[in-house]
Amino acid sequence: MINPFEDFKEYPYKKKEIPLDHIVRAKERVMDQIVEGYVKLVEEEVKDLVWLVENSRVFKAYSSALRTIQQVDYDSDDIEELCLEIDKGGRIPYLISGPAGIYLSALCNNAKEERIHLRLHEFKRTFHFLGYRLPEGKTLVLEGDVGDFIGAGLSGGKLIVKGSTGNWAGAGMMNGELFINEHTGQNTGGWMSGGEIHIDGRIRGIAKTILGGRIYQRGKLILPHDMTARE
């Protein structure tokens, strides 16, 4: 009797593993951990039903995010992929833009790479709080328009926005540089105490309370006024 499967006897029954399999599996594992951390953070934050932007509240969320991501071995590609997941909303059960931005900032600040590039122009959602507390030695490049509180609490890092920001850009920044190559919203630089903000486009409004630091528009120093006069 002829074996009908004779022709196929040389075929290996074991699947060949190629590096792509490992890369995709590892990426999936990391993404699961990152998404899980984000969900945990949001669940903690939504207990109070309304998420208010208060300094203590923001810092608490940031500290909690830092704790969550400590054990995760991720890189800048994972951060960009999280942005994509947040934008798509498939794996993210609920999205609160404040905590989402703070979580992304925590990831950027603790990433292995010194320079991180996030391409955000195609996303439907607006990301807030990106670059929050960006430390010295780190450069974060954001491509596309972003939301409010960009570069808030900047702590020595270099934040480059290739697009426009919303309100309160550089709010409470202590040190470092914030470059915005298009426009900013209202209350730019509110409560900033140090560092520099460089804006190439229009400024909708500068905050009333500014404790220190400098703001430049199209290369020209516009704040503080006394220094402008001296220069």
Place this chain on the structure above:
Amino acid sequence: MMGRKENKYDPLLKERWAKVRKKHFFPELPDPSISESMDRVALEIKSKQITLSQSFMEEAARHIPMEKVIEALLDHGVAHYTFCPWDFHTHLTLYQEAKKVLKDKQMAQKSTDYFMDVVADTHCFKEKDTPISDLYRHMDRGILDEAIHALYQRIWGKDLNVKGHEEISRRLSRIPYLDRKPWPESIHRFSKIIQGLLESEEKSGTLNQPNTMGQNDFGRYSCQEMDQGLKEFAMSTGDPGEFKDVVKDLEDELKEAGYASHGNMGLGPGSPLDADALFYMKLAENYALPIKKTPIEKSGSLYPFSHSPWELGKPFRDIDPWTSFGKVMPGITQIWERREGETFGEEEGTPNCIVVIDSSGSMINPRQHLSYAVLGAACASDAYLRNDATVAVYNFSHARSGDRQILDYTRQRTKIYQTICHYFGGGTKLDIRDIESLQQPSRPDIFIITDMQITNLEDLIGYINGLENRVTAVHIGDNTHVRRFKRSMGIRKNISIHSVQKKEDIPRIVLGKIREYFRSVS
């Protein structure tokens, strides 16, 4: 390989083809061939046949044995059939996603080609014993090829002699190419990553050059495959705008691939492709409505039914001198096509149908959004046509001021769907005389679809009440006019009324109610 010049590599090709076929579990593909004139690309696929470029083969054979070159090229070509894109619908979906990112036809096509190459090659490399990597190691490369080969190097774990492109290949390597389900999302990311390279190719003027391994054009698909693919694509997009974007982009390719000359698909030689009509035509095909036939029997006598061009050998007695300009010449002279007449009797048949569709301002413009009215009318027309009946269309808005189109009984899908898709967007007043002009002694069915906000609704009610035809009235939404219409028609047995509130109602309710309706009268 019959009927063409023998090539010196034919015996080797034959031997390798047998091996490749076995390796890929005997795909149903014709024997491949070798072309001496092809020099820009490695291979070409037309009507499922793979043609290898002799000059490419000989160039590659300077580095690796000829049998390996042939086998690698055949593996590549076959994997496009057996894995990616697999079918025309997948190809269109991938193109659509790439276009969303790149916003440019040429870039989107190139990105789709490269993505499909990566998927097919990686599938081959993982699942089969293939010399593809040996071939790629020695190939001449453009910038984009280099980046893709750097990706292969990373995801296959093979040295392909590529330097650089670290960042781009790292980002590309995170895409799960072998997982079919997220392919639309994967190509979206793929296109985003290679966008910069495509833009620099555009600047340097090399974007229009085909990929080294050949372009994945639409010439590979048969008309039937395209038909099926468009049907699935219309269903999956569900949006006339998105469908139109893709079909308009690929109009030339579709025509070149022979799709345009297939008359039944709504495209004729030289005629522009009406993507909107095609969308509803293909979408309607997904909802095949069964029609219960009415007792009709053939009378046995033939009567002139329609014209067709006269050809040598056809009988002279059927020539119609009135439409032939008095000439007897093939291509100009018209003859009558005869059909057997029908009368009511014992045998079952399907009556013809008059489709009455409201395209006034209160209805959705079918060219901008999915119109339930047009889809419903398209489904009904499709059902009658599939049952060998003919369809007449009366599309009206403010009929008295000329906003109306009347299409006499025909089986030409193109004309029917184009008339159904026409949108006037004006007031709503129909002219009963227009419908009356389409009446036939054999009492055609009447299918009317409207939101009932007709200024002379009373005239319509009065007219329908006096009819013996079977009438299927479908109303979009609910309002006082609908209720009045329903009240007036409540006792009539030959009239069935259906409501459509959401998309899903159209195929389901029309389908169910038609069956119920036919059952009630038979």
